[in-house]
Structure formats: structure tokens, C-alpha cells
Amino acid sequence: MADAQPVTEEELRRLSEFLYRRTGMIFTETKRYYVQRRITDRMEATGATSFASYFARLRSDAAGEVEQFINAFTVNETYFYREDHQLRCLTQDLLAERVERRPRDRAIRIWSVPCSTGEEPYSIALWLLENWAQVDAYDIEIVGSDIDTRALKAASEGVFGKRALMRLSPELIGRYFEELGDEQWRILDDIRGSVRFTAANLVETAETRPHGQFDVIFCRNVLIYFDDASRRVAAENLYENLAPGGFICLGHTESMSRISPLFEVRRFDDAIVYQRPRAAHG
Amino acid sequence: MPLIRKGGDAPAPTGGDEPAGKLRSTSPDERWAAARALSGRPEALASLTAALATEQDPRVREALLTGLARIGTPQGAAAIVPLIRSDDASLRTGAIDALRVMPAAALAGPLDSLLSDPETDVRILACDLARALPAPQATRLLCGLLAREPEANVCAAAADVLAECGEPDALPALAACAERFVQVPFLVFALRVAGDRIRAQTPVQDG
Structure with missing residues (x-):
């Protein structure tokens, strides 16, 4: 039975120092309740x-x-338009720099890695269609990659539940999804395609290198799970997969x-x- | 729909495996590719070490340091250790960062020597590196240092690390050091804080 005494x-x-050294996440006294809950959960789980x-x-x-502890402090579920401030940054700032002096016939390449069950790369597609005025002027290639082939299969199928769509307006859902019933929606074939x-x-250069260079990479909430040596390798791989001047968005x-x-x-x-x-x- | 339909080929891969000779190329891109191709390969230890001695491009240095760190042996660590005495701050920092990611088994030997290095700054950096070791090993090394170290600043660096990862075995060494430096109030304070934290975190019997 865990000791439920407040920390x-x-x-x-x-604990915050430990977490910061491992992940860079900072929790101060203002997050006491959040931290307390998670510590209590882990103490119960470990006895x-x-x-x-x-x-x-x-x-x-x-x-x-350590991995269990970090998991308890991170939100593992994903959903459409998660951390949409980065998507705003994509269309307001990043792409403007990337298309500067770029010939119109050169495609913009965006990589979502890890992409889990597809919410992030599809979000990028929807966001660009809805929010980037130059979306018709350029070919845009979006690639989603993950180590988990089951997640990739689900991503290719493009079927999502209510929770995954919670940040999308009914208008957006109506425009880009087909309702399957039983609170399931399939993203339109044009977007899936x-x-x-x-x-x-990410730590296997032989697997990342063939993807070529991208203008923008979304690599969110994965590096914290690697050990220090693997993080360095992943960073070097991501560097190679970015075009000079390209951007990477982390969690x-x-x-x-x-x-x-x-x-x-x-x-x-x-x-x-x-x-x-x-x-x-x- | 402006988005490209899938099925298209990705652009041709960039870079590729390069022989050790490319580490001496005049092109930083080729040297980077070579360093990455040789990364973590024990047979490339000598080539990576030699390249690191002359490499000026920070990006290529970083790849060389990663390559040596990934070899993960005491020999790999020994190749990096001399760089922490460099006058170049970025190289010094890069070397410390690379050593920090090495396995404890590879780091422990060189770290033992660094904690006895004639240079005060090196011993301070070595204290920080001890943080990367398992707690019992870090405690043993740092307690050894506390028993012989003549510089208060080095002892303070050790106390700082022990406050975070020290085991109860460190308590006598902390107390003895505080007695030895009784005339240095800041150090006595740091040693007491470290001791208090270790005592506060000493587990009582789990039921």
C-alpha cells in the first residue's frame, strides 16, 4: 500500500531535478498537485x-x-491538431522561409516522425489546406514514419474515434471525414492518399537516410525516451534528414x-x- | 488537391558509407559522412581519434565524438579524455558531453584518473561526470576524492553531486571533509546540505 503523504x-x-536531468521537463511548486498524483500512482504500482x-x-x-516514471509525466495519447501552436508556426513563419527564392516546381517535404496512428501527418495536411494561402502554389509531400508497423497500418486505414477528433470543429470533420457510425470517422481518400x-x-541511419532531406520535421515526444547515446545518434540522423535551413519541431x-x-x-x-x-x- | 499523392519516390539518399580515408577529405560534408559511417566501430578507434586531433569543423567534431562515445569502451573514453583540457571551450564541452553518454564500465577507469588530475578544473569537471555513474560507484569515487582533495572548490563540486546521487556510505566522508575544511564556511555548508539530503532520502524498510 502506498504512502499517500504529500511530498x-x-x-x-x-524529484524535479531528476526529471529535468533526464528529460528537460521542469516542474515547480505550482505543479505540486500534478506531480503528487503521478508519484502516488507510481508508488502504488511499485509497492x-x-x-x-x-x-x-x-x-x-x-x-x-525510469521509463515508467517518464511515461507517467507525459501525455501519450495523440489527437488531431495537438500542439497546434507549432502548426501555426509552420504556416506563419517556417514555410515562408522555406519557399523564399524556391522554384515553384520544387516540392516542399514535411516529415512526421514518429507518426503513431497518423493523427499528426494528417493534421499537417488539413492545417495546410485550411491555413496556408500558398498551398495551391507548391507540391507538398508529407511522410509519416514510425517504428511500430501496427500503428502504421492503422494510420494508412485512416479511421479515427471521437477522442482523436476532439480538437476539430464539426465543419472540419464534415469537410474532411466520412462518418462510419459507432463514433468512427474515416479521413477522405484524397487526404489519405x-x-x-x-x-x-530514428536511431538507425540506414533506415532514416533513404527518406532524403525535408524542409520541416515534426519529431515530438520521442527523444525523451532514448538514452543519451541514442539521442545523439538520433539528432545526427535528423540533421542529415533536414535540408540546410530546414526546421525541426520537438515536443x-x-x-x-x-x-x-x-x-x-x-x-x-x-x-x-x-x-x-x-x-x-x- | 495540391498535396502530392503517395507512391512517389523519395529523393536520392544523401551521403553513404565512406572509407576512413575520407576523414582527411578537404570537404567537411565528406568528413561528416565518413565520421558517421565509422561511428561506433571499434576498428575505427584509431582513425576517429586521429581525425579528432585535427578536426576544426564543430559539426564534424560532434560526429567524431559521437562515434567514439558509441564505441563504448575504456579505449574510446581514453581517446576523448585529453580533450577536456582543451583551451577551446566548445571542444571541452563536447568532450564532457560525449563522455557523459558512455557506459559506466567505459567511463569508470578514466574517471578515476581524472579525479586525481593535477589540474583543479579537470577534477571539477570529473566530479560532474561522476553523476553519470551508478550511485554506488559515484559514491565510492567521490568519497575517495573527498578524503584527499586539497581544493575546497573541488570538494564542493563533489558534494553537489553526492547531494543528488550519494549513498548513505558517503556520510562519514562528508563529515570528515567538513572537519578538514572547518575554516571554509561555504564548503562546510555544502557538505552539510549533501549529508542532510542523503539522510532524508535513505529509505526506511519497505513493508
């Missing part, structure tokens, strides 16, 4: 009877507790600066993103 200020500080015994287990990573799905492991709790110096930080109104320098430095 002390000192315990919260130590720890005190914060001290749980923290000892966490520090030694007994039975993979515009996203290419591939299997790829809001992630920071490329903590992983690799290869990228430059760019601050826009709606998001902080990372950019491959136009010319190699040095």
Missing part, C-alpha cells in the same frame, strides 16, 4: 511505502522504472540544445524550433 518541498525539488524508497528505486532504474507512411527507427517539453549543438535555436511568435544552419559552420 515535501525538498522531495519535490529532488513503495515511502517517497524515499520509491526515489531509491527510481535512481537505480530498478525494473525500468496524400500522406506516405514508412517504417523507420514542448523537449530541447535539442540539451542533446546536440548541431542545430540553431529559432524563436518565433508561436513556437521555439530548431534549424539546421544554412551553411555548415566551421
